[in-house]
Amino acid sequence: MLAISAELEKAGHEVAIVFGKKGDRTLDNSGRKAIQVPYIEDHYPSTNGAMLKQLESVVRQEKPDLIHIHNIRNGDVVKTCASLAVTVRHVQDPSFVCFTHWKLLPNFDLCTDPLGFKCIRRGCLRTREGIEALYRKHREIQAHKNVSRILVSSQYVKWMLEQLSIPGDKIDVIHPFTGLPKIRHDSVSDENIVLFVGKMHPIKGADYLLRALSKVDTKYKAIFAGEGEYLESYKALAQKLGIDKNVEFIGWVPLERLTEYYTKCSVLVVPSIWVETFGLIGIDVMSHEKPVVAFDVGGIPDWLTDNETGFLVKRADIDSMAEKITLLLQDKALSKKMGTAGRLAVEHGFTSDVYIKKLLKIYEKALTI
Numbered sequence: 527m528l529a530i531s532a533e534l535e536k537a538g539h540e541v542a543i544v545f546g547k548k549g550d551r552t553l554d555n556s557g558r559k560a561i562q563v564p565y566i567e568d569h570y571p572s573t574n575g576a577m578l579k580q581l582e583s584v585v586r587q588e589k590p591d592l593i594h595i596h597n598i599r600n601g602d603v604v605k606t607c608a609s610l611a612v613t614v615r616h617v618q619d620p621s622f623v624c625f626t627h628w629k630l631l632p633n634f635d636l637c638t639d640p641l642g643f644k645c646i647r648r649g650c651l652r653t654r655e656g657i658e659a660l661y662r663k664h665r666e667i668q669a670h671k672n673v674s675r676i677l678v679s680s681q682y683v684k685w686m687l688e689q690l691s692i693p694g695d696k697i698d699v700i701h702p703f704t705g706l707p708k709i710r711h712d713s714v715s716d717e718n719i720v721l722f723v724g725k726m727h728p729i730k731g732a733d734y735l736l737r738a739l740s741k742v743d744t745k746y747k748a749i750f751a752g753e754g755e756y757l758e759s760y761k762a763l764a765q766k767l768g769i770d771k772n773v774e775f776i777g778w779v780p781l782e783r784l785t786e787y788y789t790k791c792s793v794l795v796v797p798s799i800w801v802e803t804f805g806l807i808g809i810d811v812m813s814h815e816k817p818v819v820a821f822d823v824g825g826i827p828d829w830l831t832d833n834e835t836g837f838l839v840k841r842a843d844i845d846s847m848a849e850k851i852t853l854l855l856q857d858k859a860l861s862k863k864m865g866t867a868g869r870l871a872v873e874h875g876f877t878s879d880v881y882i883k884k885l886l887k888i889y890e891k892a893l894t895i
Contacts, residue, residue, distance in 0.1 A: 527543070527596050528543075528558075529703075529878070530881075530882075530885070531543060531558055533878050533881070533882045534882065534885075535558075536882075537882055537886065541558060541559070542558075542559040542560070542561060542588055542590070543558055543559065543560045543561070544560075544561050544562075544563050544566065544581070544584060545560060545561070545562055545563070545566070546562065546563060546564055546565055546566040546567040546568070547564075547567065561584055561588075563577060563580050563581050563584060564577065564580075565577045566581060566598065566600070566603060567597075567598060567599070567600070568599075568600065574600070574602060577603075578602055578603070578606050581603065581606055581607070582606060582610065585606075585607065585610045585611060586610065590611050591611070591612065591893065592611065592612045592613070592614065592889055592892060592893060593607045593608075593610075593611050593612070593613045593614070594613075594614050594616065594889075595607060595613060595614070595615045595616065595673075596616050596618065597616070597617075597618045597619060597621075599621060599622070599666065600666070601662075601665045601666030601667070601668070601669035601670075602665075602669070604666070604669040604670060604672070604673060605669040605672055607673075608669070608672035608673050608674075609672070612674050612892050612893055612895075613672070613673045613674060613892075614673060614674055614675040614676070614677060614888065614889070614892050615670060615673045615675075615676050615677065616676075616677040616678075617676060617677070617678050617683060617687065618678075618679060618803060619803055620683075620686070620800075620801060620803065622666075622667075622687075623640070623641060623686045623687065623689070623690060624637070624641070624650075625641075625645055625650050625651050625659060625663075626650050628729050628800040628801070629686070629800060629801040630729065630799070630800050630801075631648055631650070632648065632649045632650065634728060634729075634799060636799075636800075636801065636823070636841070637650075639689075640686075640689035640690055641660065641663055641667075641690065642660070643656075643660070645660070646660075667690050667692070670692060674891075674892035674893075674895050675696060675697075675698055675888055675891060675892045676692065676696055676697045676698070677697075677698050677699075677700050677888065678697055678698070678699055678700070678803075679699070679700065679701060679702055679803050679804040679825055679828075680699060680701070680803055680804050680824065680825025680828045681699055681825070681827075681828055682801060682803070682824045682825045682827075682828075683699075683803050683824075683825060684697045684699055686801075698884075698888050698891075699828075700881065700884050700885060700888065701804065701828060701829065701875065701876055701881070702804055702806050702809070702876070702881070703809075703876050703877050703878045703880065703881040704806065704809045704810050704813050704872060704876055704877070705813065705877075705878075706813055706872065706873060706877060707785065707813060707814060709814065709815055709869070717746075717747050717792075718744060718745055718746040718747065718792050718855040719746070719747050719748075719749060719787075719790055719791045719792050719793075720735075720739065720742075720746050720747070720748040720749070720791070720792065720793055720795055720851060720855075721748075721749050721751070721787055721788070721791035721793070721794050721795070721811070722735055722748070722749070722750045722751065722752070722794075722795055722796075722797070723751045723752060723779075723784065723787075723794070723807050723811075724751075724752045724796075724798070724807065725752050725753070725754045726750075726752050726753060726754030726755065726756045726757040726760055727754045727755070727756055728756065728799070729798065729799060729800040730752075730797070730798055730799075730800075731796075731797030731798050731799045731821065732750060732752075732756070732760050732797065733756075733760060733763055734797040734799065734821075734842060734844055734847070735748075735795050735797040735847070736760060736763050736764055736767060736769065736773070737763075737767065737844045738795075738797070738844040738845075738847040738848040738851065739767075739769055739772070739773070739848070739851070740767040740768065740769050740848075741844065741845065741848035742848050742851050742852050742855070743848075743852050744852055744855050744856050746772060746792075746851075746855055747772055747773075747774065748769075748772060748773045748774070749774050749776060749787060749791070750773065750774070750775045750776065751776050751777070751778070751779045751784065751787060752777070752778065753777055753778045757775060757777075760775070761775055785814075788810065788811045788813075788814040788816065789814055791811070791816055792816070792854065792855055792861065793816065793817050793818070793819060793836075793851060793854045793855065793861065794807070794808070794811040794812075794816055794817075794818045794819075795818070795819045795820065795847070795851065796808055796818060796819070796820035796821070796826065796830075797820070797821055797847065798820070798821060798823055798824070798826075799821065799823065799841060799842060800823065800824070801823055801824035801825075802823055802824035802825055802826055803824060803825050804824075804825040804826075804828065804829070805820070805824070805825060805826045805829065805830075808820065808826065808829050808830055809829050809871075809872050809876045812829070812835060812865075812868035812869060812871060812872050813868075813869060813872045813876075814865075814869075815862075815865035815866055815868065815869045816865050816868065817835065817836040817837075817854050817861050817864035817865050817868060818830050818835065818836035818837075818868065819836055819837045819839060819847060819850045819851055819854065820836065820837075820838060820839065821838075821839055821840070821841045821842070821843075821847075822838040822839060822840060822841060823841050826838070829871070829875075829876065831867075831871065834864065834867050835864055835867045835868040835871055836854075836864055836868065837850040837853075837854075
């Protein structure tokens, strides 16, 4: 949100940010106009009325030409904003369409059904709370009939919203953006380095990658960057598979240091088994001229072109994943070709200039409705 605000200001627009929770250092240090409306991110009956009155007061005082709502789950906030000014809503994660937030069934199979009573029957909602939760979610979805445009980060998210009877012609796909670093070929490692960046949780698929690595038929070093409750179990799995000497778990890494690993790695692997709404790590690493191997889930195909910028692999197919990783580690010419193609894809489709131009067109469309 702050990055988008900065780009809008560069384009000559005034931006005011409304937020709910105190203590956000990034926001406090941003130098932008920020107005607190407590509880705006939540939906508590005890505070909802007062919060909406304060929100209405802020909007009337600021008199915005347009309101851009980011990941707010309170349908009453959406409805209130839409009644006061032209409003667009950005749906950025599956929580809008799924109570588990992951679009996964309890057994971790993908869920392709829309919200409904199946959520209770399949165990994603408790029966006692389920009816009320479905009612609240229905109200939230209905509130979006009042917004001018709905923004999503991938074609897959658009499809999920269309399942809820939201008209496709009201939904705009706008991909996230990344920077264009100077390519440093002098710092590229001579080793075959496989990189994973993400939370140590089953939805991110680190265990699938470990099993795939146990089948890789060439020398390599795998670096796992990230923290989470499953970290120790993944370390134990690497030992059980007999690959612990080839795998390094480096924990959480700040962004400025992560770029060092982007530069040094041979290939990024994204083994997510949930419906990634986009997968920003992919274009971040592609901007460094690196190929990617990923499971074909969610919004990943929006940025990863199979056999061109890397390889899309059928979800949970560890044999195919191992095969593609091995191929890229052994065929340096192919790896370089795909890395170059990835960088060009970022330059043409995933920069801040591309994003802001599309966003402003969406704003113009919303304002002329």
